[in-house]
Amino acid sequence: MQNQVILRTSRKINAMLTAERRRYILEVLGRDGKVLIPALSADLRVSEDTVRRDLRDLAGEGLLQRVHGGALPRSPSTANYAARQQQAPDAKARIARAATGLITNDQVVLLDGGTTALQVAQHLPHELRVTIITPSPPIAVALAEHPNVEVVILGGKLYKHALVSVGAATLDSLRMVRADLCMLGVGGLHPELGVSTDDLEEAHVKRGMIDSAAEVVALTSAEKINTASPYIVGPLSQLDYIVTESEVPDHLLRPYENAGIAVIRA
Amino acid sequence: MQNQVILRTSRKINAMLTAERRRYILEVLGRDGKVLIPALSADLRVSEDTVRRDLRDLAGEGLLQRVHGGALPRSPSTANYAARQQQAPDAKARIARAATGLITNDQVVLLDGGTTALQVAQHLPHELRVTIITPSPPIAVALAEHPNVEVVILGGKLYKHALVSVGAATLDSLRMVRADLCMLGVGGLHPELGVSTDDLEEAHVKRGMIDSAAEVVALTSAEKINTASPYIVGPLSQLDYIVTESEVPDHLLRPYENAGIAVIRA
DNA sequence: CCCGAATATGCTTATTTCTGCCGTTTTACG
DNA sequence: CGTAAAACGGCAGAAATAAGCATATTCGGG
Numbered sequence: 001m002q003n004q005v006i007l008r009t010s011r012k013i014n015a016m017l018t019a020e021r022r023r024y025i026l027e028v029l030g031r032d033g034k035v036l037i038p039a040l041s042a043d044l045r046v047s048e049d050t051v052r053r054d055l056r057d058l059a060g061e062g063l064l065q066r067v068h069g070g071a072l073p074r075s076p077s078t079a080n081y082a083a084r085q086q087q088a089p090d091a092k093a094r095i096a097r098a099a100t101g102l103i104t105n106d107q108v109v110l111l112d113g114g115t116t117a118l119q120v121a122q123h124l125p126h127e128l129r130v131t132i133i134t135p136s137p138p139i140a141v142a143l144a145e146h147p148n149v150e151v152v153i154l155g156g157k158l159y160k161h162a163l164v165s166v167g168a169a170t171l172d173s174l175r176m177v178r179a180d181l182c183m184l185g186v187g188g189l190h191p192e193l194g195v196s197t198d199d200l201e202e203a204h205v206k207r208g209m210i211d212s213a214a215e216v217v218a219l220t221s222a223e224k225i226n227t228a229s230p231y232i233v234g235p236l237s238q239l240d241y242i243v244t245e246s247e248v249p250d251h252l253l254r255p256y257e258n259a260g261i262a263v264i265r266a
Numbered sequence: 267m268q269n270q271v272i273l274r275t276s277r278k279i280n281a282m283l284t285a286e287r288r289r290y291i292l293e294v295l296g297r298d299g300k301v302l303i304p305a306l307s308a309d310l311r312v313s314e315d316t317v318r319r320d321l322r323d324l325a326g327e328g329l330l331q332r333v334h335g336g337a338l339p340r341s342p343s344t345a346n347y348a349a350r351q352q353q354a355p356d357a358k359a360r361i362a363r364a365a366t367g368l369i370t371n372d373q374v375v376l377l378d379g380g381t382t383a384l385q386v387a388q389h390l391p392h393e394l395r396v397t398i399i400t401p402s403p404p405i406a407v408a409l410a411e412h413p414n415v416e417v418v419i420l421g422g423k424l425y426k427h428a429l430v431s432v433g434a435a436t437l438d439s440l441r442m443v444r445a446d447l448c449m450l451g452v453g454g455l456h457p458e459l460g461v462s463t464d465d466l467e468e469a470h471v472k473r474g475m476i477d478s479a480a481e482v483v484a485l486t487s488a489e490k491i492n493t494a495s496p497y498i499v500g501p502l503s504q505l506d507y508i509v510t511e512s513e514v515p516d517h518l519l520r521p522y523e524n525a526g527i528a529v530i531r532a
Numbered sequence: 533c534c535c536g537a538a539t540a541t542g543c544t545t546a547t548t549t550c551t552g553c554c555g556t557t558t559t560a561c562g
Numbered sequence: 563c564g565t566a567a568a569a570c571g572g573c574a575g576a577a578a579t580a581a582g583c584a585t586a587t588t589c590g591g592g
Contacts, residue, residue, distance in 0.1 A: 015302055018550070019333035037568080047552055052569070068559065068568065126299045137403035137419060144426045147296065147339060153403060153431055155421025155439050160410045165419055169439065173421050176435075284540070303578080313542050318579070334549065334578065533592100540587075548579065558569065 016044065022054050029064055029073055030142075031093075031122055036070040091221055091245050091266075096120040098266035099183060099219055099243045105129050107180040110209045111139060113164030113202075114185035116219045118142060124149065133177060135165035135205055159201055166201035174208040182213030186220050187229035191255040194236045196229040203231035210238050217241040222248045236261065282310065288320050295330055295339060302336040357487055357511050362386040364532035365449060365485055365509045371395050373446040376475045377405060379430030379468075380451035382485045384408060390415065399443060401431040401471055425467055432467035440474040448479030452486050453495035457521040460502045462495040469497035476504050483507040488514045502527065 021044055028043075029035050037055070041048045059066040065074045096119035103109055106129060111117050113136030121132070121139045124146060132143055135154040143151045154173045156165030184206055187197035195218060197203050210216050216238055222245045239261050244253075246265040253263045287310055294309075295301050303321070307314045325332040331340050362385035369375055372395060377383050379402030387398070387408045398409055401420040409417045420439045422431030450472055453463035461484060463469050476482050482504055488511045502525050510519075512531040519529045 015305075017300060017302070017333055017335045017338070019331075019338055020300055023338070048568085049553080050551060053551085056569095127297060137406040140403040140424050141407065141429065144424060144429055151424035151426070152435075153419065153421050153424055155419050155431070155435075158406050158410060158417035158419055160417070163407065163410055165421070169418075169421075169442075173435065314578090315543080315580095316541060319541085535590105535592085537590090538588085541585085543584080544582090546579100546581085548577105550577075551575090553573085555572090556570080558567105560565105560567080562563105562565090 016046075018054075021046070022058055025051075025054055025058065025071075026063060027122075029071060031119070034070060034072050035064075040070075092116050092119045093123065094266040095219055095221065095243050095245065096123045098264055099217060100124055100128070102183075102217055102241060102243075102264075103128060103130055103181060107131070108133065108178070110134070110174075110177065110179040110182040110213050112136070112182075112184045112206065112209065112219075113139065113162055116185045116221070117183060120183060120219070121146075133179060135170055136163060137165075138163055159199065162199065162202060164202065164205065166199075166205050170205055171208045174205075174212050177212045179209075179213040181215050181217065182209050183217045183219060184209065184233075186218050186224060186233075187231075188227040189218060189220050189225050189242070189256075190228045191226070191236065191259070193228040193232060195233040195239065197231055197233055198229045200231050203233050206233045210234055215240040217243060220244050225252055284320075287312070288324060291317075291320055291324065291337075292329060295337060300336060300338050301330075306336075358382050358385045359389065360532040361485055361487065361509050361511065362389045364530055365483060366390055366394070368449075368483055368507060368509075368530075369394060369396055369447060373397070374399065374444070376400070376443065376445040376448040376479050378402070378448075378450045378472065378475065378485075379405065379428055382451045382487070383449060386449060386485070387412075399445060401436055402429060403431075404429055425465065428465065428468060430468065430471065432465075432471050436471055437474045440471075440478050443478045445475075445479040447481050447483065448475045449483045449485060450475065450499075452484050452490060452499070453497075454493040455484060455486050455491050455508070455522075456494045457492070457502065457525070459494040459498060461499040461505065463497050463499055464495045466497050469499050472499045476500055481506040483509060486510050491518055 024044065025035060025040060037048050037051050040051045044051070055064065055066050055071045058064050059071065062074060064071045092115065095116060099120050100123050108131045111120060111132050111134040113134065117136065118139050121142045126147060129148040131150040131152065133152040133154065134140055135156065137153065140151050140153045143149050154165050154170050156170030157167040159166045186195050189195060197206060218239050218241070220242065225244065225248060236256065236259050241262045241264060242256055243264045243266060248265065257263050290310065291301060291306060303314050303317050306317045310317070321330065321332050321337050324330050325337065328340065330337045358381065361382060365386050366389050374397045377386060377398050377400040379400065383402065384405050387405045390412060392413060395414040397416040397418065399418040399420065400406055401422065403419065406417050406419045409415050420431050420436050422436030423433040425432045452461050455461060463472060484505050484507070486508065491510065491514060502522065505527050507528045507530060508522055509530045509532060514531065523529055
């Protein structure tokens, strides 16, 4: 019966290499902060026994921590950040995947910090050849694995809560940049108040990023639409794209489309 | 049977040289992120054994990673990074712990990239209240969890192998810094050749760090003493401290002590 | 022009690895 | 406790691999 399943969905997943499968497991683990055996078994179209063997071997290499029912990251340091990422992994991943579609080869892209932007970094297609400029150390580390991406990190004082560079040094560096595209995570999005965020320093950096890019993309989950955070980044007129979830009702997005912004539902 | 067909066609089409075939393999690997032996055998009209030999040789040159059934791109740099961190955890941790003893409250410290420096970051006492300036995103991330450390990250182009910022932007930022202490990982340490490292850009950054600090500490494991790497960072006279393993015999360290450097055995 | 070494390739055979399945034991949780 | 899920160990078929051998091609020197 498992055979039938395999046959029915027999995409070329049959050609999945063992080592490739294990890399995938580690990738998911890094992205979501945990892996579950039934989910992996379904995703990878292999038996749960095989997944257990994979996890056992990976744990033997010290690459993850095996627990009942799945596995967790071995390093506790990434766990916090990963846990936060776990909040809405589905929606964020979908938004991120859609956002990568706006990037074309040989572009220079300013990528914001934050968990949504990190998802974008992790979902960049392997063939995509771009330069990514980011104030976020975790994003820089994540992109170091990408074979075709050149990474530039913006220096500055590290704002620990969001793990991004902020301050005068960051803004100085930004002034020397002319990017094709800028992808921002936002704290709030409002037809009249525009783009806003939770921290003053972050707001300055986001504004600098907008000023250094030809086109601006805002990444936002559903619940942030038509809300405002304390610090204003800039008016809606600076946005060219909004990428959000597909569940958002049309009438909520109408004001943004009327403002000339292309809205992409993921 | 299949044999004859292949032979006949292969003689005609055999403008395909061995080296050409291998370049094709690498091209496919770069494009698809993996190669499968049966597919390559069919594409290239050679036996699977030949493909296996090709992959074996290419793996020997470090151009790909051989796995059961095919090959994958070489392990991403962070895998190397993680693996390197496990290499000598004992010695490195001891060196790192000893190095933290050189740091006092309210200092500004330049902390190099690399696995040894990362150990220093992870061993900073919780009560220590300092500013850490670093070109290494992983170190910045690690220090974000520290309650009393202010982190400043140096921007620049990310050198993926070592996960540190390099380039003119990094050096520019360094010129605006006056630090009390600078902690360097070294590639080699030699009484006459001084401090050296494996990468030219890294050497520039290390030199910039030395120039921006009042005192300089070199962190080195035993096997690097009295060796030299290709790129010179600077003479021994710029060093104030060397932190190394306790197992190093006295006579090896004598030249450094005679040069006025305080040697600390951890 | 011919011979022989070096290389490259394909084939055969023995060995190893991978994977799903099954039965048993252990763990998590009400 | 008791139940269901999860984990472990062993087994067998299939695939992949390594090792050794045979053949073909190339190249250099008599």
